[in-house]
Amino acid sequence: MKIAFYTDSYHPNVDGVVRSVDNFKAGLEKAGHTVFVYAPGTRGDEAANRDPRVRYSTAVRFPLYPQYKVALFPYLSTTAHCRENGVQLVHSHAIASMGFPAVACAKALHLPLVGTFHTLIPRGLQLVLPAGRAADAGEKIAWKAIEYFYKPFDAVTAPSATMAKMLREHGVPAQNVPNPVDLQKFKPRDSRQWAMKFAGAGKRDKLVLAAGRASFEKNTEVIIKAAAIAAKSTPLTLIITGNGPALETWKKHAAGMRNVKFMGFVSEKELEKLYAGADAFATASTFETQGLAVLEAMASGTPVAAANAMALPEEVIPGKTGELFTPFDAEDAAEKILKILEGKARYAKNCRKKAEAYSLDACCRKLETVYRKVA
Numbered sequence: 001m002k003i004a005f006y007t008d009s010y011h012p013n014v015d016g017v018v019r020s021v022d023n024f025k026a027g028l029e030k031a032g033h034t035v036f037v038y039a040p041g042t043r044g045d046e047a048a049n050r051d052p053r054v055r056y057s058t059a060v061r062f063p064l065y066p067q068y069k070v071a072l073f074p075y076l077s078t079t080a081h082c083r084e085n086g087v088q089l090v091h092s093h094a095i096a097s098m099g100f101p102a103v104a105c106a107k108a109l110h111l112p113l114v115g116t117f118h119t120l121i122p123r124g125l126q127l128v129l130p131a132g133r134a135a136d137a138g139e140k141i142a143w144k145a146i147e148y149f150y151k152p153f154d155a156v157t158a159p160s161a162t163m164a165k166m167l168r169e170h171g172v173p174a175q176n177v178p179n180p181v182d183l184q185k186f187k188p189r190d191s192r193q194w195a196m197k198f199a200g201a202g203k204r205d206k207l208v209l210a211a212g213r214a215s216f217e218k219n220t221e222v223i224i225k226a227a228a229i230a231a232k233s234t235p236l237t238l239i240i241t242g243n244g245p246a247l248e249t250w251k252k253h254a255a256g257m258r259n260v261k262f263m264g265f266v267s268e269k270e271l272e273k274l275y276a277g278a279d280a281f282a283t284a285s286t287f288e289t290q291g292l293a294v295l296e297a298m299a300s301g302t303p304v305a306a307a308n309a310m311a312l313p314e315e316v317i318p319g320k321t322g323e324l325f326t327p328f329d330a331e332d333a334a335e336k337i338l339k340i341l342e343g344k345a346r347y348a349k350n351c352r353k354k355a356e357a358y359s360l361d362a363c364c365r366k367l368e369t370v371y372r373k374v375a
Helices: 016-030 043-048 075-084 099-109 121-127 133-150 161-169 192-199 220-230 247-253 268-277 292-299 330-341 345-356 360-374
Strands: 002-006 034-041 054-062 065-071 089-092 113-116 155-158 174-176 206-210 236-241 260-264 280-283 304-307 322-325
Touching (some): 016 292, 034 065, 034 075, 054 075, 099 113, 113 360, 155 161, 161 174, 192 260, 220 247, 236 268, 292 345
């Protein structure tokens, strides 16, 4: 089958949507399908691209998040390319500037239309609108817009059971198809000494990793406070990777803390070694529709301390794959991080086993089932 992926976020961005698109593309192509990717980008993005099945539409940067781009009139060019290449199904991983062209393409070419809801935009509005009635009204309007957007779709998927249920409650008949994890890239390995040296950690320190996009909804300031509390009981280094709009704010929270290391952007290979070399992975996000970074840490054999919110309890099983803490409670987060640091090995096998349920093959088979039903 020839499939068109439309996405609002793609390389050189580094986020969960990009990782999902890449992983599904790799898994589906391994199974014999052909996948084209349509994304917003700059001339530089297009020049750097080496995949003939990836096409960038001219875009401008989104002011609130400059690393993201809004495509300018991608309708005709992407539809023409789909027609020329005999695309048989359109799959939108977008609900913004590339989402509507996906709908238009499917309609113009009379193709099945599948959508995946990746980002909890209605909750995200609470970060940019004044608290109270304005935020509540914005969330309601956003859900109505999402319901309207997905009406033409033949099938809608969500990366977790939690998110699928939430969509159904808001009028979108969604089903759970998880985003896959590349178990060949993310796996247990002996990289602790490398990670210690990379972060400049003390010889006796335990390593706690917080990786991902530096955006306000990740609430990493909670993990920074928790690290300060936990460090009173055991020597530790908190490693924070990634860039984004919240980075400077987080650095202010960590002012004067020598055990907090901001590494900025790290390469894929470095991230793989950091996941495996850390004693614990920590996230305070209350925004996760799945939590791909959590699964990548688990695939690497590293247990997770996570906020008990959204989809994270589906993956973080207390006493087995990690520990859950009360959202925004730094004291509780510190307690759960310390519990994990008492012994990574106790959790490691359970972590890897949990991640194996999200393999490329397993998740792509579920997606293929959806495709067969609508094709």
